[in-house]
Amino acid sequence: MFSGFxxxxxxxxxxxxxxxxxxxxxxTLLSMLGGIFLGTLLALMRLSDHKALNIPAGSYxxxxxxxxxxxxxxxxxxxxxxxxxxLTGDAYAQxxxxxYSALIAFTMFxxxxxxEIIRAxxxxxxxxxxxxxxxxxxxxxxxxxxxxLPQAFRNMVPILLTQGIILFQDTSxxxxxxxxxxxxxxxxxxxxxxxxxxxxxFAALIYFLFCFSASYFVxxxxxxxxxxx
Amino acid sequence: xxxxxxxxxxYGAFKVLTGCSTKVDKGEVVxxxxxxxxxxxxxxxxxxxxxxxxxxxxxxxxxxVGAASTDLPKLRxxxxxVFQNFELFPHMNVTDNISLGQIKxxxxxxxxxxxxxxxxxxxxxxxxxxxxxxxxxxxxQQQRVAIARALAMxxxxxxxxxxxxxxxxxxxxxxxxxxxxxxxxxxTMMVVTHEMGFARKVAHRVIFMDKGEIVxxxxxxxxxxxxxxxxxxxxxxxxxxx
Amino acid sequence: xxxxxxxxxxxxxxxxxxxxVLSGIKWTLWVSILAWVIAFTVGSVLGxxxxxxxxxLRVPATxxxxxxxxxxxxxxxxxxxxxxxxxxxxxxxDWMKTKMPMPEFWNAVLCLGFYTASRVAEQVRxxxxxxxxxxxxAGLAMGLTRPxxxxxxxxPMGYRIIIPPLTSEFLTIFKNSSVALTIGVLELTAxxxxxxxxxxxxxxxxxxxxxxxxxxxxxxxxxxxxxxxxLRVPGYIGSAGK
Numbered sequence: 001m002f003s004g005f006x007x008x009x010x011x012x013x014x015x016x017x018x019x020x021x022x023x024x025x026x027x028t029l030l031s032m033l034g035g036i037f038l039g040t041l042l043a044l045m046r047l048s049d050h051k052a053l054n055i056p057a058g059s060y061x062x063x064x065x066x067x068x069x070x071x072x073x074x075x076x077x078x079x080x081x082x083x084x085x086x087l088t089g090d091a092y093a094q095x096x097x098x099x100y101s102a103l104i105a106f107t108m109f110x111x112x113x114x115x116e117i118i119r120a121x122x123x124x125x126x127x128x129x130x131x132x133x134x135x136x137x138x139x140x141x142x143x144x145x146x147x148x149l150p151q152a153f154r155n156m157v158p159i160l161l162t163q164g165i166i167l168f169q170d171t172s173x174x175x176x177x178x179x180x181x182x183x184x185x186x187x188x189x190x191x192x193x194x195x196x197x198x199x200x201x202f203a204a205l206i207y208f209l210f211c212f213s214a215s216y217f218v219x220x221x222x223x224x225x226x227x228x229x
Numbered sequence: 230x231x232x233x234x235x236x237x238x239x240y241g242a243f244k245v246l247t248g249c250s251t252k253v254d255k256g257e258v259v260x261x262x263x264x265x266x267x268x269x270x271x272x273x274x275x276x277x278x279x280x281x282x283x284x285x286x287x288x289x290x291x292x293x294v295g296a297a298s299t300d301l302p303k304l305r306x307x308x309x310x311v312f313q314n315f316e317l318f319p320h321m322n323v324t325d326n327i328s329l330g331q332i333k334x335x336x337x338x339x340x341x342x343x344x345x346x347x348x349x350x351x352x353x354x355x356x357x358x359x360x361x362x363x364x365x366x367x368x369x370q371q372q373r374v375a376i377a378r379a380l381a382m383x384x385x386x387x388x389x390x391x392x393x394x395x396x397x398x399x400x401x402x403x404x405x406x407x408x409x410x411x412x413x414x415x416x417t418m419m420v421v422t423h424e425m426g427f428a429r430k431v432a433h434r435v436i437f438m439d440k441g442e443i444v445x446x447x448x449x450x451x452x453x454x455x456x457x458x459x460x461x462x463x464x465x466x467x468x469x470x471x
Numbered sequence: 472x473x474x475x476x477x478x479x480x481x482x483x484x485x486x487x488x489x490x491x492v493l494s495g496i497k498w499t500l501w502v503s504i505l506a507w508v509i510a511f512t513v514g515s516v517l518g519x520x521x522x523x524x525x526x527x528l529r530v531p532a533t534x535x536x537x538x539x540x541x542x543x544x545x546x547x548x549x550x551x552x553x554x555x556x557x558x559x560x561x562x563x564x565d566w567m568k569t570k571m572p573m574p575e576f577w578n579a580v581l582c583l584g585f586y587t588a589s590r591v592a593e594q595v596r597x598x599x600x601x602x603x604x605x606x607x608x609a610g611l612a613m614g615l616t617r618p619x620x621x622x623x624x625x626x627p628m629g630y631r632i633i634i635p636p637l638t639s640e641f642l643t644i645f646k647n648s649s650v651a652l653t654i655g656v657l658e659l660t661a662x663x664x665x666x667x668x669x670x671x672x673x674x675x676x677x678x679x680x681x682x683x684x685x686x687x688x689x690x691x692x693x694x695x696x697x698x699x700x701x702l703r704v705p706g707y708i709g710s711a712g713k
Contacts, residue, residue, distance in 0.1 A: 063681075063685070065688075066642075066646075066684050066685045066687075066688035066689075067646065067681055067684050067685075068645075068646040068647070068648075068649035068650075068660060068684065069646070069649075070649040070650065070652065070660050071649060071660050071663070071677065071680055071681065071684070074660070074663070074664060074677060075677055075681075078667065078673045078677070079673060079674065079677075082673070082674075169541075169542075169543035169544075170543070172543040172545045172546060173543075173545055173650070175545060175653060176652070176653060183543065183545060183546060187549070196549075196553045196554060196557070197553070197554045197557045197558065200546065200549050200550050200553060200554050201550070201554060203546055204542045204546050204547070204550060207541065207542050207543055207546060208538065208541045208542050210541075211540075211541035211542075212537060212541045215541070274608070277612055279608050279611060279612060302611075302614045302615065302616050303614065304614075305611060305612055305613065305614040306613065306614025307614075308612070309612075310608075310609075310612035312605055312608065312609055312612075313605075314603070314605050316603075316605045316606055316608065316609035317609075318606065318609070318610075318623070318624055318627075318628075319628060319704050319706075319707045320627045320628050320631065320704045320707075329613070329615075329623060330613035330614060330615065333615060333619055333623065334613060334614040334615060335614075361705075361706075362704060362705040362706050362707070363706065363707075364704060364705055364706020364707040365705055365706035366706075378613075379612075379613075382613065382614065
């Protein structure tokens with residue numbers, strides 16, 4: 001059933017595919033960092049007692065988690081240039097380019113998911129720890145950064161990494177705005193050379209190997225973490 | 230009734246049971262005691278095949294528990310088991326818990342099963358709770374329901390795996406009373422427990438286990454009067470000073 | 472900001488732009504619901520198989536889950552739509568390419584269904600495995616066979632335990648249905664983009680789409696919460712028996 005397929009096309013397209021992969025990995029990494037940072041802020045806001053903080057944060061998270069990622073990508077891709085035009089008053093402003101739109105979209109989207117993971121992680125730290133910190137005279141900020149967050153993050157690392165693997169898979173969706181990530185590159189080669197079967201199967205294989213090894217690695221780490229703590 | 234011959238069980242290098250042999254005759258009440266980790270729960274779970282074993286033989290009324298040809302579900306339906314954590318099915322009310330085995334395994338009709346269930350609930354003193362769910366009952370009440378559930382199958386023998394260990398102290402007696410009644414009516418019972426008062430009252434024999442071996446297997450009077458091994462003596466002195 | 476664009480005549484096909492929105496909603500709902508039917512049934516079977524002791528049942532289910540979990544949904548869509556017709560036998564492939572009715576729709580449904588099935592399988596597996604082993608022992612001790620234990624003890628509680636994560640998977644299917652636009656299904660997000668391209672009312676078009684997704688999420692969440700209330704087991708707060 002595989003006769004008549006030209007698997008050489010994969011070898012010839014190597015440099016182009018590799019570029020796409022770097023794009024995917026770069027977007028993943030940057031969005032992860034941005035998402036975790038923003039997600040932590042959102043988590044702290046949701047956990048606070050001040051309505052002015054927890055209501056906006058909660059609304060943001062619920063909104064972003066109700067929307068498809070493609071729709072979020074469209075929002076930022078089509079509307080960031082318009083927003084910039086309005087803000088700068090310059091009707092011909094170029095905007096910031098599709099890569100940065102995508103980066104903002106992914107960061108904002110993932111932040112909502114990271115927020116929930118981090119919130120659960122913070123809540124899993126026993127209340128006694130917070131009380132002990134306050135009893136010593138630490139401020140809220142010190143208690144958070146020195147006592148609660150370090151413990152929370154240790155518990156959360158496997159889940160945060162797993163979310164990162166999901167994010168890596170999600171970056172393939174930049175296809176809808178024509179950006180060339182790994183899947184985009186494979187797709188372009190497929191259409192240019194008419195080799196859909198070979199390229200798409202190859203893309204699936206690469207994603208599988210990446211994600212499977214990454215999740216295997218996370219599982220091994222989970223075992224080691226739980227033993228030591 | 231129950232013959233345990235030279236049972237050994239191990240996980241890799243760790244031996245859980247080593248060469249355990251004993252028997253329980255019809256109408257006998259045998260208490261199995263010992264420190265935690267001695268293998269007593271494992272041994273009793275081997276009797277109805279819940280735990281497999283690598284060496285030895287267990288015969289229940291002549292039927293080999295470990296044989297591949299044995300119909301295990303059928304065998305198990307004839308032996309009642311009561312667990313430390315009661316293990317009532319939380320999504321069914323008490324009557325349904327007691328009826329499930331009767332309907333699905335003994336193929337009794339629903340009416341028959343429910344009648345039996347209500348009669349047994351009356352016997353253990355819980356008839357007003359017939360439609361309650363396990364989560365709405367206390368530990369002692371749940372365990373009595375569990376005993377009724379096992380009795381509903383008309384078993385030839387009953388196995389008890391630390392039936393009172395998970396109960397608050399004030400509820401232990403209500404369960405032990407039911408068990409004492411069963412014993413005086415002539416039920417064949419094998420009971421893993423720390424409750425030596427129960428043993429003194431109704432047991433015929435007492436088995437002491439330590440580190441996977443049966444260290445002592447004596448008539449009740451001999452066990453409490455003159456335990457032969459040091460380990461049994463140490464154990465008794467520790468738990469009888471409650 | 473001019474929301475009146477939706478009652479203006481559409482560029483093609485007669486009617487107004489609102490019709491495009493409604494058509495998009497219709498396709499989103501159809502794709503999602505049919506895919507969920509596949510995901511729930513196939514996923515349940517796979518999840519149960521992953522909890523069995525027979526490797527010949529467990530391993531294929533594990534392989535399935537790992538493959539479908541580790542390849543992005545977009546890639547899977549393309550494989551279903553572009554690759555599958557080329558690698559099946561000639562006759563089937565030709566039918567798929569020429570005579571199959573609504574190929575984009577059915578490919579999207581099958582792809583999304585089998586993809587989500589792998590996630591449902593994981594939820595079902597973890598639900599069953601979170602039930603304490605004692606429940607299984609209690610069922611077996613009564614004489615129930617293993618299939619009976621699944622049917623009467625493990626699955627009733629297992630499914631109740633996983634209603635929250637299953638709700639989340641159900642909502643995710645609605646969101647993932649948007650990926651079908653890459654193979655030409657004119658679901659809601661696709662329609663929103665089309666409207667924005669024809670009317671330049673980008674903000675309004677995407678706002679409407681966003682609001683619809685919000686409403687879908689709200690409706691499903693409320694419905695599942697009331698389902699959970701209806702199925703709640705009285706008195707159950709955690710592990711049974713304590």
